[in-house]
Amino acid sequence: MTLVGERGEITAEMMKKLHSVLHHLNSENIPTEEQLVLQPQSNNDRAVAFYFCAVAILIQKAANSSVSTFKYEENKKPGNWEVFVEHEHDTIGYLAAQFSCKLIRQILADPSGEMKLAELITSLENQVAWLKQRYAGVTLPKEVRSILKAAEKRHIPWRNVPKSSLFQYGYGRHLNFFRGTILANERHSSVLLTNDKALTNRLLHEAGLPIAQSGVATTLKQAAILAEKIGYPVVVKPLSGMRGNGVTLSIRDENGLTSAIKKAGRYDHSALIEKHTEGNDFRLTVFGGKLVGAIKRSVTIVEGDGQRNILELAEEVNREPWRNKHVGDTKYHIKKISVATECLESQGHNWESVPVVGERVAFNFVPNVSEGGCYETIWKEMIHRENIKMAERAAKTVGLQVAGIDFLTTDILKPYWETGAIICEVNAQPAFELVFERDQEYLDEFGRIAFETSCPPDVDMTLPVVSMVSDGKELSGNIVTALQKIGLVVGYWSQEFASVDDVPIRPEGKNNSSVSSILWNGSVEVAVLEVNASRIQKKGLEYNICSHLVVENMPMIEGVKAPEVLDLLLSAVTHKVIVNKDNLKVFAWANSVCSDKISFTAKENLETELLKELSAGFPDLLSNVTGGLADT
Template sequence: MKLLRTKVYPGRNVYAHFPVVRADVDLQDYVNIPTCDIKGFNEELLKILPGLTQHKCSIGEVGGFVIRLNRGTYLAHVMEHMTLEIQKLLGYDLKFGKARYLENESVYYIVFSYENPTAGEEAAILAFDIIHALLHKETIDLEKGLQQIKDKIAVNELGPSTAAIVEEAKKRNIPVTRIGGNSLIQLGYGKYAKKVEATITENTNCIAVDIAGDKELTNSILHIHGIPVPEGRAVENYEESKSIIQQIGFPVVVKPYNGNQGKGVSLNLKSMREVKKAFTIAKKYSSKVLVEKYILGKHYRIAVVGEEVVAVSERIAAHVIGDGINNIKDLIDRENLNPLRGEGHEKPLTKINIDDVMLLLLKKSGRSLEDIPQQGEIVYLRENDNLSTGGVAIDVTEAIHPDNVRLAINAARVIGLDVAGIDITTPDIGRSIGQEGGAVIEVNACPGIRMHHYPSQGEKRNVAKTIIDKLFPEGQPHSIPIVSVTGTNGKTTTTRMLAKIFKESGLLVGVTSTGGVFVQEEQIIHGDTTGPKSAQAVLMDKRVELAVLETARGGIVNKGLGYDLADIGVLTNIGDDHLGIDGINTLEEMADVKSLIVEAVKKEGYAVLNAEDSYIDRIMERVECNIVFFSKDLSNEILQKHIINKGKAVYLKEKTIFIFDGEKEIEVIETEKIPATFGGVLEHNIENSMAAIAAAHAYGIDVKIIYTALSQFYTDAINNPGRFNVFDMKNFKVIIDYGHNIDGYSKVLEGLKKIKAGRLIGVIGVPGDRTDINILKIGEISGKYFDYAYIKEDKNLRGRKVGEVAEFLKKGCGIGGLNEYSMEIQLCEIEALKKAMTKAEAGDMIIVFYEEYVPLVEAIETFKNKIDTVDSEVPDLKIARTSP
């Protein structure tokens, strides 16, 4: 048995509309061996993972999985359940999983849900390791394996503040995109998106953050505005602190100048000996050290969001309570077993760590870790009260005095923060600080909100919700509209038509396509960009007002979608292409894959579907939003039924495209007035135009704008590069097209048959990952239509031998009726075109089904310039033409 690969799908995917992990395993010799025939396997597995006894499996009852084990099930199914059980042991209770055959008789894929991607992927690896150990009678340390996963999770998991904000965003259906491996996230899409990192938002002033990080500067600004702060200042060495202490007197506080989370802070120091030790500790965290007057009182954190006090917590330093039996170290160890305490920020409370600051405090109070406190005696282990050093928080939001509310808001305002944590020390937050005394100890630009969401006592306060509400007030948009386009053929042209229509309407449009990523007219990424990363590039661009995303099969299968839900999903057609790749072996399976685009549409959105497609019934079953059908055949049964039910539709009638808007028929444009149809003869571009019209109408674009845009849409290098681009070469023409499958070849050649004047010359090729039968069929189609064919191959052979595809094409051409003297193999695409142009006769039309667009255009321009140069030098000389 072999683990081949694991893959994380962070968004909607072909397996589920939520994140999943896929693990591919080769069962090898165990492919046909059930668990009941593997001696001791079931018993040992349940010893290691006893929680499996509670799994229901397909029987639907607790214990169902054990019944399947004992009857005999296969190892891929076992591994599926193990991944879920391991994740449960890590704290994630999940239910979705399945195992299915993939390829090569013994290879299966296992798909299961996850909450944390690291936990999910590592659970698959650990599950495989356990199975491997059991099969080979080896021992495995489950606890060690779980701990290793926990360590990896701690590195990659979102912090509690960021996680709380993400949770609230999802409640509002605001899309969330994690950027990088830390805590930077984007909420929403395009021009309305906001980036957030912990509690620093896109609206946070960077100067304000710098000010808050400079404690001395912060105190100076607060003092100017009449806000009480401790006396003191920053120094670089211990000797300088002496003069400050002489001025302000004991007790004092010593802390790092730009520290955080209470690290290196020592409070209530009453001698220079204590100051010197505290100075050494603080220096570990900062080159400068702040020496301040110690303010007596309780410690409070006030959360301010957008000039509103949202939560107030009393913070109590880490401590243990004596029982008269155990020493302080034992009491710390026992408290750290509290299930609410974890490492770092993984749980509501943080474990208490023993360090120099704690030992100094114990020494100050005449104690050591070996002391045994009396029953009920409280022993404080920190003077600072940060949760990150083991402190606890009590909610006192309802108790805060109005004067203290105003003081906290003013402190955040004068520093310039939209989200702030104001630390105040005062005897009682319920009384005015002006009367009771006290001071603002610190202003935090990135305050943790864990204490407010999970107080040790008192009411939970949802600070994250307030942050989300301030970033995205109710009624205001958080995302741009998304139009996603897929299909076997026509998706690139449809995407570009839609982009032109939306631009004509005045929107700033972001586009992904096989020709690159564009924002309006600017190309920001080159190449074939039809996957989720390209989609994210558009959706992260703050300029974009609407996204049109060409979404190809490869990205859907291997990575899922790069967005959450679209407003409009377009599926142009399902054709015979890419079968046998990525586990997609039938057209039914291909339809299911591409249907994800119209499944992942908002309930109130629209799916644009081809009513004439052979798999339309299968696709419709998966759609839960509104539908706009398009069809060249007005009598199409599905179309007619939809119209009768007052559904939206686009159709062809008397060479004119019409819209039915649910109530009435609206004329849009005559097909011959769309340049891309070449006077109405290119039927595939009529279909593409109809798909684009349907999507634009569903969005609400006025018919006049649609007419204007399509009447200016040419199949040239500007509007639609690589899609039936025609180049005039004095007395013959060269056409470049991306036809690369049976349907693509058929529709282009059928159109050319209607408009050709002289010979039709083909420069033909097919990607090597197509099936032998597929390649033969394309050769047969070519043999049927072409007068002469130059057969070439792609540079990327995709697993084929050199010349293998060409021989299949040549054989197919012969089947189609082309004789041996009317075709030749020239494997290099550029050389094949050059030869075709050199031997072209007046009136010829050369069509190149290309792999690389730009080199072909350059070759055409070079050849054209050469002809022009010859003509200008010898104006009366006739260029000789040689028949192939």
């Protein structure tokens, strides 16, 4: 991004206001351990560039975005600054930069100081509150973020597939997909299976696991016959579905059955009729065939005080700290939704009703935490070992690597056969954020374990990706040819042309494809990417991991040498940087950064050295690449 300044006097009063606004944002909205160190700048122009970057970073941090990096440097036009500001989400990053620019312009356009500091602070706080709401709408689910953190720690790249809920991880031939907590190794048939409650029950019963007596009905008549056969009270569920939608518990007569079948019919034309089982509701979470955590779930109940209405009582519940661990996130709040309204009406109330003193009012029929229910962590020592084994067997029976086993029992410290406990559902996409009190450390550990069920720690997911900063296409062309000669599928990208295995990504003409067309192409075994410094200036680095970097010359932006581009590329390198020692500017840069990844060679040997390093770094894939070089 380029900041274009207007030459004019920057007064001491302006600088004082800028500093005061930044200090307020830093001290009042950011935890102490994450606050920026506000360093003095050598002149006012430089200070304004610093304040722009700092405000853009801090306002994102205040909105719960995990960012910290920024750079700023004056370019050859006095008053114009090149700035790099990290962002986690494009929308939030853009809005933060836009607001920072607007705020600074407001202050600099007010030399008389008429605008009061309090007005600026109020504007700032309003922007932070608004961005928190926007961030809550675009941020990743906590379980997904913990899984992606596990990938990042192993230097495995990932991205959210544009305009979808799918995620990809691993470049080229290592490409895999996942959605939510359904990971790449999860069998499609197992996921489909658990969406059919009747079929799941049959397999669990066949395996000797405890389930309720049940049957499937497609008409009210069939449901009535089944209910009589099973014996009231019964439970009615849609045959497929989740989150307790359409479920009715403890039905005791045909009138209740009629209403329940109608309710279930909103979600599926078939209904599962089950014998009602008394007990507490537990979610047992299983990763890779082993129990990793458990929670006990319950319906939220408020007690009337004869003064406040039900909506006001719900708002008090929503202020509980655990429901607000992440600002702007209302996932665990009681919400004014149809299922809650229906539950209140079944008790003779609505949201405006004022319950009498001591009257207990429930907000849902089933203990669904994501719709306002309650929970508590259940430690492994509190669960009978036979119940643990039962949950693990259930996950294996339906073939799931990551599973949530919903278990009803009156006493989880006793084996299931002693209490008449049952498995009521097996879930293929369990939320595990709540286990262990929403503690981030535990959540990250869960993410790691879940990710490793799909991508074991001993699996190398690194793709050979070579970034080229060169004088022309000859060096890249020779490298691509040498790699192709040993039978590898090479993806090549430059500003003008992109291809996979020598087949153009786009028809003849201007290349409008991005680097993603190479890196996220599952057939690519090696990627060779030409660096375009001007594109990086406009779009940023379009990848955050590359194995090798070859620097033949210094990158240029509008005729000006841009060593900051090399700094950015170096931060992405996992293996080696091969530098042309004959170029004095490049040689000086390499010595200034003091990286143990850098090796030096003469210009004519860049190709040979790169192929040797590729062979050393990826011996299974590229062991005979130097032979290809000799042929070339």
